[in-house]
Amino acid sequence: SLLQSWIDKIGLGWSVIIQDVASFLKENEPFPTRRRNMKEHNMDWDDYHALDDIYGWFDYLERKFDFCQVEIIGQSFENRDMKVMKVCKGGCGNKPAMWIDSGIHAREWISPAVGTWMLNELVENNTAHPELIDMLDWYFLPVHNPDGYYKTRQEVLKGDRFWRKSTSIYNGVSCERHGTDLNRNYDYLWG
Numbered sequence: 001s002l003l004q005s006w007i008d009k010i011g012l013g014w015s016v017i018i019q020d021v022a023s024f025l026k027e028n029e030p031f032p033t034r035r036r037n038m039k040e041h042n043m044d045w046d047d048y049h050a051l052d053d054i055y056g057w058f059d060y061l062e063r064k065f066d067f068c069q070v071e072i073i074g075q076s077f078e079n080r081d082m083k084v085m086k087v088c089k090g091g092c093g094n095k096p097a098m099w100i101d102s103g104i105h106a107r108e109w110i111s112p113a114v115g116t117w118m119l120n121e122l123v124e125n126n127t128a129h130p131e132l133i134d135m136l137d138w139y140f141l142p143v144h145n146p147d148g149y150y151k152t153r154q155e156v157l158k159g160d161r162f163w164r165k166s167t168s169i170y171n172g173v174s175c176e177r178h179g180t181d182l183n184r185n186y187d188y189l190w191g
Helices: 001-010 021-028 049-064 112-122 133-136 146-154
Strands: 069-074 081-087 097-101 138-140
Touching: 001 097, 001 112, 021 069, 049 146, 081 112, 097 112, 112 133, 112 138
Parallel strands: 097 138
Antiparallel strands: 069 081, 081 138
16 A cells, blocks of 8 residues: 555554454444443443443433433434533632543544543542642633544444544535534634
């Protein structure tokens, strides 16, 4: 291929580790999420979790910590709630804010895992770094693209694990699930 020729030309070493990544994932992905014998929630950071597990964990955090509050900021195209965990001591809006969103690309399951790991570290291990919550208000959106994330988790066995976009449908588009690549949907100079 052109890429292989170019890599050889510039003298980089390379090798193919997995011949067929799609087949490898189909055989090795932790799907569906294992149900654990945990009393309060199903979250851990050994597996990738379904949206329901993440939101169930949010409910647990809200019950356990008085500085955690869940807020629904809207619904997705398929009417899934988009939940944010607000971590604010002394009420939100009184300190500088830190916004963490994850999961904008449906197929990148590591992103919600990293975002929820950060939230867990911030809240459950607060005594190791209390200044983080004392000095900042935190807002975590663990799955920016809940419909796409759900689609990749449901369709692993159907071969659509690599879906990236939202699942929105537009008039005049012949593809059943055209979708929008969410991070390429902002206006020029946004942010």
